[in-house]
Amino acid sequence: MKRTLSGAVGLVALLTIWQLAALKYNSVLFPGPYEVIKSWLDLFNDGSMTQHVKTSMVRFAIGYIVAAISGIVLGMFFGWFKKVWNFFNPVIQILRPISPIAWIPFIVLWFGIGDIPAVVIIFLASFYPVLLSTTAAVGRVDKIYLKVAQNFALTRFETLTKIVLPASFPQISTGLHQAIGTGWVFLVAGEMIGSQSGLGFLIIDSRNNLRPDWLLAAILTIGIIGLLLDELIKWIEKQIYIKWGATEKHEG
């Protein structure tokens, strides 16, 4: 409760400073919160904001879910077969620090324009955290669980699905959490290339139309959705930790 109150005070302070600062400058260069909120409502009322958000969310969901599933499946494989991982590890370590944006020319070349480039960029941004956290988690599964699996004569596949995956899930969820953040950050970049819709497109469109108020409305929307996504996954993570009984981990 106290934390919520402090947060609210901080927000009000920011809005006040922003409004005061905006009074000093031309609104074409730096619109204040009042104008931005008004423009946001305009965009909302004519339905375009809802449309952009919807489009972005669908692209994000596809890119993120594909990254999560392939990251978990590959990570389980690499974590289980350590020797294979030793071959792939250096390759992954070289690919991982490359910003997804660097791939844009190739992405356009291979996938054209439209929905797919954005999805691919979100995928690239989300994939590595999931892959690496899964690989590490599977390698660190408590030996006693594997003994239990042997004890009850579980098959290899059963051991992976019934023991290894759930045992490493708390750690995998940390990777999923990280991935949702980076994935969302790169959504804008993905939608700046050749998209005709979405929040990233709205930013380019606002620039082309010289509408800084729309621009800030889009930026605020991205920030707020990012916050909500983070809260959502934090909540899911917490449920997992509660269920797994790992109370010692607190997300800060």
Add this chain to the structure above:
Amino acid sequence: MYIEVKNVSKNFKQHGQTFKALSDVSLNIGKGEFLCLLGPSGCGKTTLLNAIAGFDKISSGIIKIDGQEVIGPSARNTTLFQNYGLLPWRTVQSNVELGLESQKLTKSERREISDKYINLVGLDAFKKNHPHQLSGGMQQRVAIARALAVNPEILFMDEPFGALDVITRANMQDEIIRIWQEFKKTIIFVTHDIEEAVYLADRVVIMAPNPGRIKAVVTVNLGRGRDREGEDFFSIRDNILDIFEMKSHDAIEYFV
């Protein structure tokens, strides 16, 4: 004999040095027997248990159960671990059902079996709970129910009550005796607690370290419902202390 351990040795390589965990161990165990492996740390009692259970490969010798050589873990035997090995993401009920899931049983048959064994260990009220919500003693009860649910012939127990407080431990000892008498399983029980061994076992196998070997086998000729404070209880305990050469020389701890 039901279980035959013949001239078994087990070597570990550690830092380039060979370490003899078991040296020429031979032992016969009868069906339905309650056998305790007793000894200090490093005497190879857990290694011997793991070898009979099929978790560890032996360096030489042979182990047979019911005439068949042990080459790996078998679904016919189950092991109980000191830290229980319960799956924290499963409820008590579905933990107990783990071993049943690979058998050809319908869901309601599984439910029936797990209900029976949860009832047996007195945890009816906790079926829907997760392991971390239970005390250590209750968690080990869940592990016992899970082990019994697959109807094993042999129960291997690796210091199963080592992490429990004295009172809970005494209760669990009575409980395991009751279960053993009711289901007539063969139990091989590893412990470093002399009184626990005397209280539970038909025979106590006393082991010594460097290299791990059997020093003596003591038959406990006491009826069931043993008196922990009885004259004959103490005399067997003293006998074992003598074998460990730990009596009266110095008053060192007898469990290491």
